[in-house]
Amino acid sequence: MSISSNEITQLFNIEKPIIQAGMIWASGWRLASAVSNAGGLGIIGSGSMYPEILREHIKKCKAATDKPFAVNVPLLYPNIKEHIQIIIDNKVPIVFTSAGNPKTYTGILKAAGIKVVHVVSSSKFAQKAEAAGCDALVAEGFEAGGHNGREETTTFVLIPAVKEKVNIPVIAAGGIANGRQMLAAMILGANAVQIGTRFIASEEASCHINFKNAVLAAGEGDTKLSLKKLTPVRLLKNEFYMHIKNAENQNASVEDLTTLLGRGRAKKGMFEGDLNRGELEIGQACTHLKTIQPAMEIVNEIWNEYNVLLNSFHK
Amino acid sequence: MSISSNEITQLFNIEKPIIQAGMIWASGWRLASAVSNAGGLGIIGSGSMYPEILREHIKKCKAATDKPFAVNVPLLYPNIKEHIQIIIDNKVPIVFTSAGNPKTYTGILKAAGIKVVHVVSSSKFAQKAEAAGCDALVAEGFEAGGHNGREETTTFVLIPAVKEKVNIPVIAAGGIANGRQMLAAMILGANAVQIGTRFIASEEASCHINFKNAVLAAGEGDTKLSLKKLTPVRLLKNEFYMHIKNAENQNASVEDLTTLLGRGRAKKGMFEGDLNRGELEIGQACTHLKTIQPAMEIVNEIWNEYNVLLNSFHK
Numbered sequence: 001m002s003i004s005s006n007e008i009t010q011l012f013n014i015e016k017p018i019i020q021a022g023m024i025w026a027s028g029w030r031l032a033s034a035v036s037n038a039g040g041l042g043i044i045g046s047g048s049m050y051p052e053i054l055r056e057h058i059k060k061c062k063a064a065t066d067k068p069f070a071v072n073v074p075l076l077y078p079n080i081k082e083h084i085q086i087i088i089d090n091k092v093p094i095v096f097t098s099a100g101n102p103k104t105y106t107g108i109l110k111a112a113g114i115k116v117v118h119v120v121s122s123s124k125f126a127q128k129a130e131a132a133g134c135d136a137l138v139a140e141g142f143e144a145g146g147h148n149g150r151e152e153t154t155t156f157v158l159i160p161a162v163k164e165k166v167n168i169p170v171i172a173a174g175g176i177a178n179g180r181q182m183l184a185a186m187i188l189g190a191n192a193v194q195i196g197t198r199f200i201a202s203e204e205a206s207c208h209i210n211f212k213n214a215v216l217a218a219g220e221g222d223t224k225l226s227l228k229k230l231t232p233v234r235l236l237k238n239e240f241y242m243h244i245k246n247a248e249n250q251n252a253s254v255e256d257l258t259t260l261l262g263r264g265r266a267k268k269g270m271f272e273g274d275l276n277r278g279e280l281e282i283g284q285a286c287t288h289l290k291t292i293q294p295a296m297e298i299v300n301e302i303w304n305e306y307n308v309l310l311n312s313f314h315k
Numbered sequence: 316m317s318i319s320s321n322e323i324t325q326l327f328n329i330e331k332p333i334i335q336a337g338m339i340w341a342s343g344w345r346l347a348s349a350v351s352n353a354g355g356l357g358i359i360g361s362g363s364m365y366p367e368i369l370r371e372h373i374k375k376c377k378a379a380t381d382k383p384f385a386v387n388v389p390l391l392y393p394n395i396k397e398h399i400q401i402i403i404d405n406k407v408p409i410v411f412t413s414a415g416n417p418k419t420y421t422g423i424l425k426a427a428g429i430k431v432v433h434v435v436s437s438s439k440f441a442q443k444a445e446a447a448g449c450d451a452l453v454a455e456g457f458e459a460g461g462h463n464g465r466e467e468t469t470t471f472v473l474i475p476a477v478k479e480k481v482n483i484p485v486i487a488a489g490g491i492a493n494g495r496q497m498l499a500a501m502i503l504g505a506n507a508v509q510i511g512t513r514f515i516a517s518e519e520a521s522c523h524i525n526f527k528n529a530v531l532a533a534g535e536g537d538t539k540l541s542l543k544k545l546t547p548v549r550l551l552k553n554e555f556y557m558h559i560k561n562a563e564n565q566n567a568s569v570e571d572l573t574t575l576l577g578r579g580r581a582k583k584g585m586f587e588g589d590l591n592r593g594e595l596e597i598g599q600a601c602t603h604l605k606t607i608q609p610a611m612e613i614v615n616e617i618w619n620e621y622n623v624l625l626n627s628f629h630k
Contacts, residue, residue: 180475180503284469
């Protein structure tokens with residue numbers, strides 16, 4: 001038997017090795033608790049939350065599920081210290097950190113009895129995360145939505161490469177939207193999968209319906225890894241993306257791009273539903289989406305498809 | 316049972332669903348015949364050959380193997396008509412076409428009893444290839460070496476997307492270097508795999524030893540899809556790549572880039588071994604390469620690893 005999901009399900013004390021990605025303006029307590037109640041691991045995306053909002057989401061999530069859930073913390077977030085304290089005070093069992101150095105907070109979180117997972121896009125950073133004491137890591141391929149690495153290594157190459165370099169469990173992310181892709185990721189060496197894009201098309205995602213519908217309508221070639229001079233981010237191509245692209249084609253400076261990006265772009269697009277002027281973060285897996293479903297149905301559908309495929313080999 | 320390789324092995328009359336990619340300056344008769352003799356499908360890459368050279372390689376390949384082999388024909392090649400005639404005259408059993416419209420030559424080749432496979436990087440072009448009468452297609456992900464599509468869709472997303480849209484067999488390409496990746500590609504829906512990068516690290520590849528060694532030394536982030544204003548091509552990062560990158564950052568025109576590329580860059584790099592001034596085409600799978608091996612050993616190693624993994628599910 002060459003697939004092992006036990007490391008992750010035991011580490012998090014969950015039933016199914018399906019983890020919902022922390023997504024700004026989309027993954028609050030409703031989505032996180034629904035995924036956890038379905039036997040996966042739900043994650044509150046704190047990157048779009050002020051400290052008091054995060055505290056409220058954690059409390060509501062605890063009220064909505066007695067299963068484990070996690071909070072995703074982008075380490076470059078300005079309110080990071082308050083966020084970490086709120087997470088510790090409220091005894092959140094698991095934290096996923098991203099976009100920063102795992103050395104800074106892993107020790108503090110682990111000392112508080114919290115499991116720590118760091119998101120990486122290369123073997124080099126995977127080794128750093130392991131050295132920092134992380135319990136597991138997410139290896140995120142080029143096709144993933146939102147912020148990503150500069151190396152552009154795809155899930156197909158990244159998962160085996162990372163798996164060869166670390167001993168802690170590896171969660172595959174990027175391009176996974178169904179049970180077939182989940183099984184492929186597990187074959188490549190993953191111990192679990194993290195799924196973002198598919199959960200945007202969930203009833204519980206707190207993003208705007210305009211954004212959900214735009215994601216459903218998107219297909220191959222409709223997303224692009226952009227803003228590589230700042231932090232690379234995979235965006236849905238829209239009017240705002242075209243402004244960025246034109247500026248980049250004119251060799252715009254970091255300052256120019258920062259000004260063009262402005263503040264509140266992601267909120268405008270994903271939360272307020274302004275599809276023209278907003279920033280819309282989504283992965284290539286939007287190609288596979290067909291409809292908006294309850295999160296529990298998504299988890300069960302992926303899990304069933306995965307098991308039917310896996311069991312078909314035993315016959 | 317959810318994996319089917321019979322469509323391709325029966326179509327080509329080969330033993331193993333492992334196809335070596337046609338690669339300019341690397342895949343002549345020696346490599347093609349070695350792969351075919353190992354039970355896979357070897358391909359002569361005609362894109363770097365004058366007509367008389369192609370004729371010679373076909374004859375030598377026939378003398379070196381009595382197994383089926385193929386010729387890869389980039390449809391934008393200037394000597395295309397002569398190449399097609401040589402292929403027909405010499406009764407090459409299978410042709411892989413790429414970089415052009417499959418309508419133009421598929422009918423002519425099929426009328427001569429030749430199996431035709433077209434290389435695509437999107438579902439849209441997959442459907443066009445099927446409509447043109449192709450017997451099968453190669454779906455090539457973003458991570459693949461050499462020329463590629465503009466949509467940047469990765470193998471993980473592309474294979475299921477294409478599989479959903481066509482009924483002809485699909486050969487997965489891009490990021491596949493070992494039996495584990497082969498099994499993942501088959502799980503995603505592929506009926507066979509096409510492997511390029513791994514065969515660069517073969518004894519029989521006709522490229523320069525400097526290039527082979529540079530490919531062995533390369534890892535994550537060392538390749539980049541470049542020259543998107545011309546025809547996108549995945550290159551190993553070297554001095555020449557940096558010139559291209561700097562020009563692109565300065566918003567260089569198509570004409571400027573064409574001039575910078577010049578003539579004979581690929582030959583200089585891959586055949587003559589000029590690692591600084593030459594163009595070096597390779598895929599992200601270079602990350603997985605460890606050593607230079609005989610092509611037959613590569614085929615058998617991948618095939619054995621694939622079968623051991625597959626059989627581990629039956630226990």
